[in-house]
Structures are given as structure tokens and as C-alpha cells.
Amino acid sequence: MRFFVAMLSHETNTFSPIRTDRAQFEAHDLRYGGELLETYRGTGTCLGGMIAAATELNAALVPSLAATASPAGRVAKEFYAEARDRLLADLRAAGQLDGVLLDLHGAMVVEGIDDGEGDLLRAVRAAVGATPIAVTLDFHGNITRAMVETATLLHGYKTYPHVDMRARGHEAATRLAEAAAGRIRPAVAWRQPPMLPPIAGQLTTRGPMRRLYDLADAMEARTGVLTVSIFAGFPLADIHDAGLSIYVATNGDQALAERLADELAAAAWDLRREFLHTALSPKDAVARALALDGRPVVLADIADNTGGGAGGDTTEILRELLRVGARSATVACLWDPEAAAACVAAGVGATLTLPVGGKVDPVHGAPLTVTGRVRTLSDGRFVYKGPMMRGLEARVGPTAVLDVNDVKLILISQRRQALDPEMIRFVGIDPTAEKILVLKSSIHYRAAFEPLARAILEVDAPGLSSSNLGRFAFTRVRRPIFPLDEL
Numbered sequence: 001m002r003f004f005v006a007m008l009s010h011e012t013n014t015f016s017p018i019r020t021d022r023a024q025f026e027a028h029d030l031r032y033g034g035e036l037l038e039t040y041r042g043t044g045t046c047l048g049g050m051i052a053a054a055t056e057l058n059a060a061l062v063p064s065l066a067a068t069a070s071p072a073g074r075v076a077k078e079f080y081a082e083a084r085d086r087l088l089a090d091l092r093a094a095g096q097l098d099g100v101l102l103d104l105h106g107a108m109v110v111e112g113i114d115d116g117e118g119d120l121l122r123a124v125r126a127a128v129g130a131t132p133i134a135v136t137l138d139f140h141g142n143i144t145r146a147m148v149e150t151a152t153l154l155h156g157y158k159t160y161p162h163v164d165m166r167a168r169g170h171e172a173a174t175r176l177a178e179a180a181a182g183r184i185r186p187a188v189a190w191r192q193p194p195m196l197p198p199i200a201g202q203l204t205t206r207g208p209m210r211r212l213y214d215l216a217d218a219m220e221a222r223t224g225v226l227t228v229s230i231f232a233g234f235p236l237a238d239i240h241d242a243g244l245s246i247y248v249a250t251n252g253d254q255a256l257a258e259r260l261a262d263e264l265a266a267a268a269w270d271l272r273r274e275f276l277h278t279a280l281s282p283k284d285a286v287a288r289a290l291a292l293d294g295r296p297v298v299l300a301d302i303a304d305n306t307g308g309g310a311g312g313d314t315t316e317i318l319r320e321l322l323r324v325g326a327r328s329a330t331v332a333c334l335w336d337p338e339a340a341a342a343c344v345a346a347g348v349g350a351t352l353t354l355p356v357g358g359k360v361d362p363v364h365g366a367p368l369t370v371t372g373r374v375r376t377l378s379d380g381r382f383v384y385k386g387p388m389m390r391g392l393e394a395r396v397g398p399t400a401v402l403d404v405n406d407v408k409l410i411l412i413s414q415r416r417q418a419l420d421p422e423m424i425r426f427v428g429i430d431p432t433a434e435k436i437l438v439l440k441s442s443i444h445y446r447a448a449f450e451p452l453a454r455a456i457l458e459v460d461a462p463g464l465s466s467s468n469l470g471r472f473a474f475t476r477v478r479r480p481i482f483p484l485d486e487l
């Protein structure tokens with residue numbers, strides 16, 4: 001068999017002032033053809049799983065585009081058009097295909113196109129006719145009718161932290177082969193209860209999402225059920241279809257798919273209040289961390305998670321650490337290319353005074369002027385070694401550690417979520433030796449840091465990935481929807 005494979009992935013936070021243009025993709029990952037296979041083979045990613053399954057199935061892969069950028073504002077319409085046209089041109093040039101594998105996100109919003117994936121999938125469907133299309137989607141996908149109706153099968157991640165990307169990629173490729181051989185005939189059902197769960201309430205290790213996935217996993221084990229996905233949705237993409245949704249595919253049994261989808265939608269609705277989330281003020285969180293015995297204590301800066309489209313440069317927790325004179329603390333990581341460049345220019349050992357952070361969005365805090373010593377410099381390359389994206393190389397650009405009275409700021413030049421201890425180790429800091437680790441991440445840090453942290457405290461500082469949805473002015477999401485409206 002011959003399968004076409006491509007990735008176009010972006011989680012769009014429509015409240016972010018950062019436009020996701022071509023340069024943002026180039027900085028993160030943008031490659032074509034055989035490079036897709038070379039880069040992702042053997043990695044803990046959807047593409048890694050698709051490639052592994054294709055090898056096992058003895059299927060040939062025709063690689064096209066692989067494009068992803070750090071979550072931020074709407075994708076520039078010129079870049080989206082370029083990427084879509086490239087993918088469609090590759091499809092036309094691919095010759096006879098048995099199937100199409102796409103690694104998409106599900107919450108990509110393009111300038112002028114709220115449903116990015118729906119638009120892309122319609123174009124791909126028009127190009128390939130009846131050829132089966134299997135798609136992996138992020139747990140944060142905001143699923144639309146266009147996605148459900150154009151794809152043969154959707155496979156959402158079932159975990160947050162997302163530790164099953166490779167498994168989902170493998171599953172999508174395996175099901176695609178079955179569909180291509182005519183061994184399965186998917187019948188799908190989709191439900192969209194009026195729910196917009198905040199990010200910090202969506203983890204799948206416990207709480208309401210765990211309970212829903214326990215139900216879903218039991219359904220998936222039944223004969224005739226192909227796949228069940230519960231998408232928690234991405235609330236900060238302010239589009240009509242944002243929020244939680246249910247997707248069930250059976251082998252030809254439409255009534256069963258509808259019945260299971262109804263059952264899950266009702267269960268999710270009953271749990272809606274359990275998704276609501278509260279966290280500590282920066283002042284209370286720092287005081288509690290310092291009072292605890294043992295180390296490290298993680299202060300999760302859940303509202304400034306670049307993985308949710310926040311700037312990664314807010315300073316409220318840092319300000320509090322310096323105010324109380326905390327020591328043995330590391331802030332991972334503060335996005336500030338200007339400050340990193342100033343440290344590089346000054347050199348290791350130099351002392352300098354400069355403003356850091358607070359440059360993305362004045363609504364969420366101002367720069368903070370600090371005086372510190374440049375402790376380490378790095379070119380910003382490291383390899384993920386934790387449960388997420390293991391084996392994949394990351395680049396965060398010129399990086400400096402500025403030591404401000406033993407509060408160490410890791411200043412990076414490309415926005416990247418602090419979800420792996422390697423993002424601290426690569427600049428020569430041992431995360432387990434620190435008293436306090438400030439991690440700019442909502443949930444993903446838990447996969448690698450829970451096993452090594454003495455305690456975790458979630459902090460409700462300002463930021464564009466806040467789980468306090470009352471802080472945002474929604475205009476496009478369908479209403480009424482819980483918890484924006486009391487239902």
C-alpha cells in the first residue's frame with residue numbers, strides 16, 4: 001500500500017497579539033519530503049507512530065509537508081495558503097494512493113478562516129475522492145462538522161499530559177490500512193455539549209476527564225467499536241465550535257455510534273462543574289513553597305503557558321520571589337530574545353542590569369528590571385528525554401541564565417513550554433537541587449516533574465492561558481455555553 005503523510009499543526013489562541021507567520025513555523029519546525037521521515041522516525045510523536053506502523057505494515061509513505069509552530073495568535077493567511085497549496089500539489093503529484101495520513105491539531109484558526117482543519121480537510125477530500133483519510137488530532141482540538149464529515153476517521157489523543165501521541169499515530173495508520181483494504185467501514189457520531197472546560201481542569205490522570213476516559217476506554221473495548229475520542233477542546237480559540245466534544249466510530253453500526261456518543265455527552269455534561277479550577281495567588285504560592293520542607297517545589301505558572309498560546313514572559317511570580325528574597329530558585333523559561341542577546345553580548349561572568357519579560361502583552365504585566373550575573377550561555381538545542389516527544393530535538397535559540405541573587409532566569413529566544421527537565425538541565429542547572437522551580441506550563445509539566453517534585457502548587461498569575469475564563473472577552477463561541485453562562 002501507498003500512504004500520503006503530512007503534518008500541519010497549530011494551536012491558536014485568538015487572544016494572543018503574536019501573529020503566527022512563516023517565521024514562527026521556521027523557528028519551530030518546517031520541512032518537506034524525506035526530511036519528515038528522517039526527523040520524526042523513532043520519536044514519541046504522531047508522525048513517529050505513523051512511520052512505525054507503516055514499516056510494520058510494509059506500506060510505502062509519500063511524505064509531504066511537516067509544519068508546526070508554537071501556539072500563538074491566528075495563523076497568517078499567506079502562510080496557510082502556501083502550506084495548503086504545497087500539500088495539495090504534493091497530493092496531485094503522488095500518483096495512485098491507498099490512503100492519506102494527516103497529523104493535525106484541531107484548534108488551528110487562520111486569519112479569515114475560523115475552522116482551519118475543516119478547510120484543509122475539505123480541500124484534501126476534494127483532491128482524493130473516496131480514498132480513505134485518517135487524521136490524528138490533539139486532545140485540545142475544537143472539532144467541527146467539516147472535520148467529522150470529511151475525514152474517514154479521527155483519532156484524538158486520550159491523555160493530558162499528551163503521552164500517547166505515538167500510540168495515536170500508530171493507531172491511525174493501522175486503521176487506515178484496514179479501511180483501505182475494505183476490512184472496516186467506519187460509521188461515526190459526534191456530540192458537542194455546550195461546555196468550555198478551562199485548561200487547568202482537563203488533566204486525564206484524575207478528575208472529570210479521567211472518569212470520562214474510563215467510560216470511553218470501556219466502550220472502545222467492545223466488539224465493533226473502532227475508536228472513541230473525547231476532545232476537551234481549547235477554550236482560548238474563540239470560535240463557534242470551541243469546547244468539549246465526543247467522537248465515536250464503529251464498524252458500520254450507526255445506531256451504536258449514536259448511542260455511545262449520547263451516553264458520553266450526558267456523562268460529560270453531568271461533570272461540567274468539576275472542570276472548574278482555582279489556584280493560589282503568587283504571594284500565597286511563594287510563601288507556601290518556602291514553608292515546605294524538601295525540594296524541589298514546583299510553582300506552575302499555568303496562565304503563562306506558551307503551549308496554550310501565552311507569551312511565556314510574564315513576571316508576577318518572579319517579582320514575588322525577588323520581593324521576599326527567595327534563593328535556590330529557577331524560572332523556566334522566560335521568553336525574552338532581547339535580554340538573552342544582551343547576556344550573550346556581555347558574556348559569561350558579566351553583571352548587568354536590564355528589563356526582562358513583560359513585552360508581549362501589557363495587559364498581563366510589565367517588564368521587571370533586574371540586576372544579575374550571566375551564569376551560562378547556550379545555543380538553545382536540547383533533546384526531549386521525558387514521557388512527551390522523547391527523542392525529538394528542540395531549539396529555543398540563543399539562551400542565557402541570568403542569576404539574580406540565586407534566582408536563576410533561563411532566558412530563551414524561541415517560545416517553548418517548560419515540560420521536560422531537559423529544559424533546565426541543558427543550561428547546567430540540576431532541577432532536583434533547586435528549592436523552587438517556576439514552570440510556565442498548565443498541565444504537560446506533570447508527566448516529567450510529578451515524579452521528582454516534593455510538591456506542586458498551581459499559581460493564578462495573569463496570562464493568556466489563564467483558566468479563569470472570566471478574564472477574556474469572548475465574542476464568537478456559540479452561546480450559551482458553560483461556564484461563561486450559568487447552565
Ligand SMILES: [Zn+2]
Binds near residue numbers: 138162
Ligand atoms: Zn494539546
